[in-house]
Amino acid sequence: MKVTKEDIANVAVLSRLSVSEAEADKYMGQMDKILTYMDNLSQLDTESVKPTTYALPMQNVFREDVVRESLDREAALANAPLREDGYFKVPKVLEG
Amino acid sequence: MKYETVIGLEIHCELKTKTKIFCGCETGFGAEHNTHVCPVCLGLPGVLPTVNKRVVEFAIKAGLATNCEINQYCKFDRKNYYYPDLPKNWQTSQYDLPIAEHGWVDIDVEGEKKRIRLTRIHMEEDAGKLVHSGTNIKDSASSNVDYNRTGVPLLEIVSEPDMSSALEARTYMEKIKAIMEYIDVSNCRMEEGNLRADVNVSLRPAGSTELGTRTEMKNINSFKSLEDAINYEIERQTEVLEDGGEIIQETRTWDPERGITLSMRSKENAHDYRYMPEPDLPPIVTSPETIEKFRSELPELPDARRARLEKDFGLSDYDAGIITSSRAMAEYYDAVVATGADAKLAANWMMGDLLKNLNAEAIDISKSPVEAERLGEMIRLIEKGTISSKIGKKVFAEMWTCPDAPAKIVEDKGLVQITDTGAIEAIVDQVIADNPKPVEQYKAGKKKAIGALVGQVMKQSKGKANPQMVNELLAKKLDS
Ligand SMILES: [Zn+2]
Numbered sequence: 001m002k003v004t005k006e007d008i009a010n011v012a013v014l015s016r017l018s019v020s021e022a023e024a025d026k027y028m029g030q031m032d033k034i035l036t037y038m039d040n041l042s043q044l045d046t047e048s049v050k051p052t053t054y055a056l057p058m059q060n061v062f063r064e065d066v067v068r069e070s071l072d073r074e075a076a077l078a079n080a081p082l083r084e085d086g087y088f089k090v091p092k093v094l095e096g
Numbered sequence: 097m098k099y100e101t102v103i104g105l106e107i108h109c110e111l112k113t114k115t116k117i118f119c120g121c122e123t124g125f126g127a128e129h130n131t132h133v134c135p136v137c138l139g140l141p142g143v144l145p146t147v148n149k150r151v152v153e154f155a156i157k158a159g160l161a162t163n164c165e166i167n168q169y170c171k172f173d174r175k176n177y178y179y180p181d182l183p184k185n186w187q188t189s190q191y192d193l194p195i196a197e198h199g200w201v202d203i204d205v206e207g208e209k210k211r212i213r214l215t216r217i218h219m220e221e222d223a224g225k226l227v228h229s230g231t232n233i234k235d236s237a238s239s240n241v242d243y244n245r246t247g248v249p250l251l252e253i254v255s256e257p258d259m260s261s262a263l264e265a266r267t268y269m270e271k272i273k274a275i276m277e278y279i280d281v282s283n284c285r286m287e288e289g290n291l292r293a294d295v296n297v298s299l300r301p302a303g304s305t306e307l308g309t310r311t312e313m314k315n316i317n318s319f320k321s322l323e324d325a326i327n328y329e330i331e332r333q334t335e336v337l338e339d340g341g342e343i344i345q346e347t348r349t350w351d352p353e354r355g356i357t358l359s360m361r362s363k364e365n366a367h368d369y370r371y372m373p374e375p376d377l378p379p380i381v382t383s384p385e386t387i388e389k390f391r392s393e394l395p396e397l398p399d400a401r402r403a404r405l406e407k408d409f410g411l412s413d414y415d416a417g418i419i420t421s422s423r424a425m426a427e428y429y430d431a432v433v434a435t436g437a438d439a440k441l442a443a444n445w446m447m448g449d450l451l452k453n454l455n456a457e458a459i460d461i462s463k464s465p466v467e468a469e470r471l472g473e474m475i476r477l478i479e480k481g482t483i484s485s486k487i488g489k490k491v492f493a494e495m496w497t498c499p500d501a502p503a504k505i506v507e508d509k510g511l512v513q514i515t516d517t518g519a520i521e522a523i524v525d526q527v528i529a530d531n532p533k534p535v536e537q538y539k540a541g542k543k544k545a546i547g548a549l550v551g552q553v554m555k556q557s558k559g560k561a562n563p564q565m566v567n568e569l570l571a572k573k574l575d576s
Contacts, residue, residue, distance in 0.1 A: 014368055016178055053171050053193065058378040065113050065150040068120025068134075076133045076243075086130055087227060087240030090180040 003032045099299040099337065101330050102307060103265050104257035106294040107272055108250050109282045110222065111154045116247035117221050118145030118188065118377075123249075125288045129227075129242035137221075137247035139184030145376055147172075151249040152195070152380055154281035155219045156390045158251055159196025161279045161397055162214055162272075166387050170195045172219075172374040180241050181223040189252075191371040194218035195380070201275065202399065203267045204417055212268050213256040222248040251281075257296065257307065262326035266319050269293060270421065274398045277423040292317040297329040299337060308333075309343040313350050313357060325350040328357055401426055409439035415447050424462045435472025438479055445471060449492050466495045474502035486559050487511050514561045517569070520553070523561065524569045527552045538574050546570055 008028055012019045019027065073086055082089035116123055119136035136143045159166050173191035199214035224243040253272060259265045273291055276282040284291045298310035311329060316322045328350075333343055348357040396404070398420045405416040419429045425446075432442040450471065454461055474491055477483050483491060483506055494505045506512055514520055527549055528535055537545035546567070553566045 010368075014176075014370065053373050054379050055375070056378065059381045061146060061378045062149040062152070063120070063146040065115050065148050066120060067115050067122050070121045070132050070134050071138075073128070073130050073133075076130055076138060084238075084240055086128070087242060088130070088180075090239050090241055092228075092238055 002035055003028050007031075097338070098302040099334055100302045100304075101260050101326075102257045102298045102300060102310075103259040103261075103326060104296040104310075105253075105255045105259070105265060105269060106296075107253040107255075107269060108222075108292050108294075109158075109253060109272070109276055109284070110290040111151060111249040111251060111281055112283050113148055113150045113154070113249055115148055117148050117151050117219070117249035118247055121247065125285075127244055129244060132244040133246070137183075138243060145188070147377060147380070148249065151219055152382070153390060154249075155195045155217060155251055156382065156387060157279050157394060158253070158276065158281055159199065159217050160387070160391050161275050161394055162196075162199040162201055162217070162253070164196035164199030164214060164217060166196050166382065167193055168382050168384070168387075169193060169379060170382075171379040172377045173371045174374050175220075175369045175371055177369060179223070180239060181226050181246070183224070183243060183246060187220060187223065188374055188377070189220035190218035193379075201268070201271050203264065203271050205261075205264050205267050210258075210264065212258045212264075212271075215254040215256055217251055217253050220250050220252055222246065222250050257298075262323040262330075265295065265326055266323050269319065269322060271398070274420075274422050278395055278397055278426075280395075286317050286319075289317055293322060295322065295326060297326055297333070298343070299330070299333045309345050311343065311345065311357075312347045314347060316350060318352075321350055321352050324352070324355060325357060328355065332357065398426075405429075405439075405443075409433075409443070411440065411443050415443045418451075419443060419446060422461070424460065428461050428464070428468045431468030432472040432475070435469055435476065437472040437475035441475050441478065442472070445475060445488075445492070449489060453496060465497070466492065470495055470502055477502055477506060481513060481515060481562060482506065483511055483513050484559065484563055486554075486563075487513065490559075511560065514557055515565065517565065520557070520561050520565055520569055523553050523556045524566065524573060527556065528570075528573060535574065546574070549574075 005024055005028065008019060008024045008031070012024075077083050077086070077088065080088045113123060115121060116132075116137055119134050121132045121134050121137055124132070136145050156166055170190060170193045172188050174186040175189045175191070176186045178185055194216045196217040197215070199217070200211050201214070202209055202211050204210075222245050224241050224246040227240040227242060255268065259268055269291075273284045273286075276291075277284050282290055286292075293316045294312055294314045295316055296310045296312050298308040300306060300308040311333070313325050313329070316325055329348070336343060344359075347360050349360050350357050402413075402416045402420040405411045405419060406413060411419070418425070420426045429442060429446060432446070433439050450461075450464065450466065453459075453466075454464060459465070471492075474483075474488060474495065477491075478485055478488050482503075487506075490509075490511065491502050491505050494500075494509065495502060498505065500508070531549060531552060534545040534548045538549075549570055550563065550566055553561055553570070554563065
């Protein structure tokens with residue numbers, strides 16, 4: 001096993017997920033399987049293969065620097081759980 | 097123990113495009129909050145960002161102007177973190193293949209030239225603005241978010257840790273500002289947050305080559321704060337080390353009111369950004385021809401302009417350095433010279449009365465009450481002998497508060513130089529008669545005594561007599 005309980009806890013914190021003890025055990029096994037599979041792939045000799053940075057045969061997709069109409073503020077705020085004076089209202093984020 | 101300071105800067109420079117980096121929303125400053133937003137910059141599901149062509153052009157030009165190598169193949173990546181000013185929960189940035197790398201700029205600090213290396217320049221999007229409802233960031237119970245700035249294009253210009261004092265850091269940032277203004281890719285208005293720096297400071301025993309533990313201060317948006325924050329950190333870290341303590345690697349905030357930095361403790365491991373290639377944005381491939389085309393469009397840069405002013409007009413290195421240190425200053429100078437004013441006199445007047453007045457009243461040269469054209473006209477009045485330089489100072493002071501043309505001021509105030517030989521002669525005769533002592537000294541061989549007599553004649557004429565004529569007439573009369 002390469003994936004530890006601490007790994008699961010760390011990933012959960014970074015992803016803002018709460019994971020119970022039982023779930024942690026389950027995910028530990030699943031993630032381990034995924035990583036083992038990746039390990040199999042990494043046994044391939046890729047010495048002469050260029051790293052892939054983009055999966056599709058496309059490049060240089062640009063738009064001109066031309067203004068387009070923005071959303072109406074009411075529409076922009078329509079799905080906000082909380083709002084105040086035309087702002088999106090959020091809980092405070094810094095620790096004191 | 098003696099310590100030396102190691103400083104590196106990450107400068108964020110807002111580009112002056114009309115629209116955001118990945119959508120057509122306007123970038124203008126000061127709009128009503130949450131009115132320059134759309135599904136793309138709000139990070140709504142299912143949207144497809146598209147790169148603003150101008151951003152790439154500006155980034156390449158910035159790279160070329162700072163002696164970087166341009167990467168012909170570059171791509172965007174997602175930098176993942178959760179913060180309410182970032183609606184997508186990742187910032188679209190560049191990780192391992194930025195647009196430009198390995199550059200440098202030269203700075204002058206107290207007469208010494210120093211080369212500061214640039215690690216890289218990459219393109220990224222700005223975040224939104226948090227408006228805290230409490231008295232300060234720590235007292236707020238909640239925050240309000242304005243997403244107008246989300247997606248505004250930024251360049252992040254990363255230096256190597258090559259600076260060793262607050263003054264060097266400031267000079268470096270001023271140089272970057274000047275270059276970005278010269279090549280016209282950013283307004284660089286610091287009060288609007290167009291240009292801000294994250295600064296890393298660490299100490300190490302003098303002579304050591306190993307880097308000490310550093311602290312970082314984010315979003316410094318004035319040159320004064322930059323210097324003050326660095327100097328405070330140097331002092332703070334020196335104290336910690338001298339007391340046998342250890343520097344903790346952390347982000348600190350600079351409080352300009354109290355003049356101190358404060359630790360910003362945060363629970364999560366903020367540095368695990370889990371970068372991944374941005375699947376919604378195809379890579380950017382730039383041909384050598386395109387890069388050369390952009391290079392050919394670059395204007396004369398500060399260093400070249402400085403060398404030209406020295407060579408063409410014989411300005412001192414110091415004067416030329418100050419005059420070319422900002423685009424507005426260099427353009428003001430050019431406009432003065434364009435009126436036909438003598439180039440060296442133009443520099444003297446700028447370095448003297450103009451800058452003195454601007455500094456005293458903290459006015460930017462672009463808003464100078466004495467415009468370049470009027471200063472040029474005034475200098476030409478001096479050159480033509482209509483007024484002396486001394487009277488020029490009076491005229492300049494008058495122009496500072498009054499929009500009249502210098503010629504009109506000279507006429508209205510009766511400041512025209514007296515070049516009528518007869519009129520000057522009369523005063524000269526009177527002064528010789530009234531001042532037997534210096535006359536005697538002069539005749540006894542103490543030629544310097546003539547100065548006192550010249551001074552008297554100038555005083556009697558209220559500064560209007562042509563000094564050269566006064567000198568000649570006095571010498572002629574005394575020597576005869
Ligand atoms: Zn938008």
